[in-house]
Amino acid sequence: MLLARRLGRARHATTIRAVSAKDASIAYQKEKAVESDSCAIVDKGTVGPYRLRRPLKIPLSHRGMEVIQDPLYNKGTAFEPAERDRLGLRGLLPPKVSSMDEQCARIMLRLRSFEDDIQKHMYLSELHDRNETLFHRVVVRHIGELAPLIYTPTVGQACLEFGHMFKRPRGMYFSADDIGQMNAMVQNWPMKDVRVVVVTDGSRILGLGDLGANGMGIPIGKLALYCAAGGIAPHRVLPVVVDVGTNNVELREDPLYLGLKRPRLTGAAYYEVVDEFVTAVLHRWPKTLIQFEDFESSVAQPLLDRYRDKILCFNDDIQGTGATVLAGVLACLRQTGKTAQDLKDQRIVMCGAGSAGVGVSTVIKDAMIAAGLSEEEARSRFYVLEKEGLLAKQGMSPADYDSLAPEQQILAESFDVPTAKRGDSLLDVIKYAKPTMLIGASTVAGLFTEEVVRAFHEGCGGKPIIMPLSNPTSKCEVSASDAYAWTNGECVFASGSPFDPVEYEGTKYYPSQCNNMFVFPGLGLGASVAEARVVTDAMLRAASEACANSVNVEEMARGQVFPSVDRIRDVSLDVAVATVESALRDGLATREELLRPGVDVRAFVEAKSYFPAYVPVVTDPGFFDN
Numbered sequence: 167m168l169l170a171r172r173l174g175r176a177r178h179a180t181t182i183r184a185v186s187a188k189d190a191s192i193a194y195q196k197e198k199a200v201e202s203d204s205c206a207i208v209d210k211g212t213v214g215p216y217r218l219r220r221p222l223k224i225p226l227s228h229r230g231m232e233v234i235q236d237p238l239y240n241k242g243t244a245f246e247p248a249e250r251d252r253l254g255l256r257g258l259l260p261p262k263v264s265s266m267d268e269q270c271a272r273i274m275l276r277l278r279s280f281e282d283d284i285q286k287h288m289y290l291s292e293l294h295d296r297n298e299t300l301f302h303r304v305v306v307r308h309i310g311e312l313a314p315l316i317y318t319p320t321v322g323q324a325c326l327e328f329g330h331m332f333k334r335p336r337g338m339y340f341s342a343d344d345i346g347q348m349n350a351m352v353q354n355w356p357m358k359d360v361r362v363v364v365v366t367d368g369s370r371i372l373g374l375g376d377l378g379a380n381g382m383g384i385p386i387g388k389l390a391l392y393c394a395a396g397g398i399a400p401h402r403v404l405p406v407v408v409d410v411g412t413n414n415v416e417l418r419e420d421p422l423y424l425g426l427k428r429p430r431l432t433g434a435a436y437y438e439v440v441d442e443f444v445t446a447v448l449h450r451w452p453k454t455l456i457q458f459e460d461f462e463s464s465v466a467q468p469l470l471d472r473y474r475d476k477i478l479c480f481n482d483d484i485q486g487t488g489a490t491v492l493a494g495v496l497a498c499l500r501q502t503g504k505t506a507q508d509l510k511d512q513r514i515v516m517c518g519a520g521s522a523g524v525g526v527s528t529v530i531k532d533a534m535i536a537a538g539l540s541e542e543e544a545r546s547r548f549y550v551l552e553k554e555g556l557l558a559k560q561g562m563s564p565a566d567y568d569s570l571a572p573e574q575q576i577l578a579e580s581f582d583v584p585t586a587k588r589g590d591s592l593l594d595v596i597k598y599a600k601p602t603m604l605i606g607a608s609t610v611a612g613l614f615t616e617e618v619v620r621a622f623h624e625g626c627g628g629k630p631i632i633m634p635l636s637n638p639t640s641k642c643e644v645s646a647s648d649a650y651a652w653t654n655g656e657c658v659f660a661s662g663s664p665f666d667p668v669e670y671e672g673t674k675y676y677p678s679q680c681n682n683m684f685v686f687p688g689l690g691l692g693a694s695v696a697e698a699r700v701v702t703d704a705m706l707r708a709a710s711e712a713c714a715n716s717v718n719v720e721e722m723a724r725g726q727v728f729p730s731v732d733r734i735r736d737v738s739l740d741v742a743v744a745t746v747e748s749a750l751r752d753g754l755a756t757r758e759e760l761l762r763p764g765v766d767v768r769a770f771v772e773a774k775s776y777f778p779a780y781v782p783v784v785t786d787p788g789f790f791d792n
């Protein structure tokens with residue numbers, strides 16, 4: 167403690183919470199992360215005496231190397247002498263017992279010695295496969311530095327190289343060849359109580375297109391954030407690829423590709439595979455939340471429509487991103503002293519009519535209606551562009567219009583500049599519509615050219631809001647430095663992948679990261695803790711508002727409209743609490759403890775959140791009995 171003070175580092179009080187017997191297999195004591203690499207900063211006293219911790223139970227048969235090789239139980243050099251004796255580890259580890267802080271310091275030292283981000287990603291994956299508790303602890307403690315390595319942008323490269331770098335499996339694969347077997351296959355997963363499944367069919371991985379089974383990196387990365395940011399315990403998450411083939415010919419011709427080497431299934435055959443997977447998962451784990459991730463737009467919305475009223479699920483790219491961008495928009499209004507009511511005055515140009523573009527536009531449109539606009543008025547504020555230019559009924563053949571998805575048709579129908587027509591270019595639309603916000607979900611790097619950004623700035627009549635959402639960075643519509651330079655430092659900038667602070671004409675600017683990572687871990691934690699029946703628009707709206715309100719005064723003063731990634735764990739807690747409260751309001755929460763009068767929702771959610779810390783490991787003769 168004294169040393170910490172002498173070093174001038176901040177530290178916070180530590181809370182130890184009792185945990186329910188149900189959650190006893192992993193430690194849930196809460197400790198506010200201490201931001202330091204120094205192994206001397208956290209002494210044992212700060213995490214409390216061992217006797218308060220519930221032990222981690224492992225099968226009686228598990229001993230020696232088996233314990234060390236199981237990432238859920240392994241503590242590496244941190245096994246205490248008594249455990250080493252109890253578990254048959256004496257002599258299998260170096261004699262010095264390390265503290266977790268020493269282990270974290272060792273990991274960070276090595277990690278920072280790599281120059282290449284993909285090497286860093288691999289190093290962290292290996293740690294994940296070796297010692298989950300330490301992996302998550304390092305991620306929690308250094309989330310700002312590590313999120314870009316385990317998530318966007320590096321995860322994009324990791325997916326591209328997945329088949330070539332493959333070392334050890336993580337998660338499950340359900341392929342078109344497994345039809346009829348899936349109900350049996352789910353029994354192969356060793357964990358009894360899975361609560362969150364993130365599934366992709368690999369058809370649209372970030373802005374990189376169809377990567378087939380290589381897309382597994384995305385569910386793994388999203389679920390790493392679920393654990394570190396959302397407080398879901400690692401043994402309760404399951405990353406999944408549903409492999410129905412790939413239309414990526416290059417992959418199919420790659421001898422090292424690990425997925426099915428055939429064109430994707432379509433139509434009824436496709437839905438048959440997904441249906442069987444969903445049914446099997448819910449059969450074994452009825453309380454599981456399923457997050458659909460990076461499904462190509464032609465199936466993303468139909469899958470959501472198919473399941474959203476029946477099971478606990480959401481589509482992250484449509485709903486999670488919608489809630490996230492709305493949070494950013496609400497925070498922008500707050501920044502300029504306005505309220506949600508002022509949403510009515512916004513005009514939005516959205517580049518991209520895929521799941522992200524349409525999902526975001528629909529959510530903001532609905533929020534405008536909630537602020538008092540009619541449906542017609544709200545629609546008229548949106549100019550959605552796709553590859554072929556403006557998406558507009560006017561100038562479009564009836565056959566083309568009929569081929570649009572219903573959500574796209576809605577956004578193509580009325581404009582407050584009535585001469586707007588099909589195919590108008592981005593620059594023309596910017597000039598005549600004079601938008602207040604320019605959002606990119608196009609996957610086209612550099613789409614927001616200097617001419618476009620300058621025209622936008624000139625016409626917007628205030629602070630231009632620029633959100634290039636496309637991931638990874640190589641697909642981003644405009645960089646932070648260009649956006650600030652082309653708007654004379656006046657824009658609000660929030661991008662899907664992170665940018666470092668920018669120095670422009672002597673002033674430092676702090677770009678925000680507008681990524682659904684600020685919503686999905688908390689939304690998932692809340693929905694899961696509440697054992698909600700379904701995920702509703704009201705829950706998403708509550709999550710969005712909580713995210714917007716979590717931007718603190720310091721961040722606002724720096725011009726941020728999203729919190730710093732360093733604070734994602736606190737933000738996720740706010741989002742989770744808002745989600746649970748919404749579920750309770752609408753009678754959709756089924757968790758008995760939450761239905762009792764006077765329940766403290768925040769305390770309950772906090773107590774259920776996983777925090778990666780070591781607890782004593784004991785063998786349990788009854789491990790396989792239930």
Ligand SMILES: NC(=O)C1=CN([C@@H]2O[C@H](COP(=O)(O)OP(=O)(O)OC[C@H]3O[C@@H](n4cnc5c(N)ncnc54)[C@H](O)[C@@H]3O)[C@@H](O)[C@H]2O)C=CC1
Pocket residue numbers: 370371372373374462463482483487490517518519520521522523551552553554555606607608609610613635636637638641661662663680681682683
């Ligand atoms: N920041 C975040 O939290 C999120 C970011 N995204 C990113 O958004 C991007 C799009 O995702 P999806 O909608 O699922 O992809 P998608 O491939 O379904 O949609 C892309 C859309 O962009 C349009 N487009 C292509 N060229 C264009 C151009 N020159 N001008 C205007 N529009 C153009 C296409 O016509 C299509 O409508 C991806 O890069 C993804 O990584 C997606 C979800 C969340």
Ligand SMILES: CC(=O)C(=O)O
Pocket residue numbers: 318371372373460482483636637662681682683
């Ligand atoms: C962030 C995300 O979900 C995406 O880029 O697809």
Ligand SMILES: [Mg+2]
Pocket residue numbers: 372459460482483
């Ligand atoms: Mg996604």
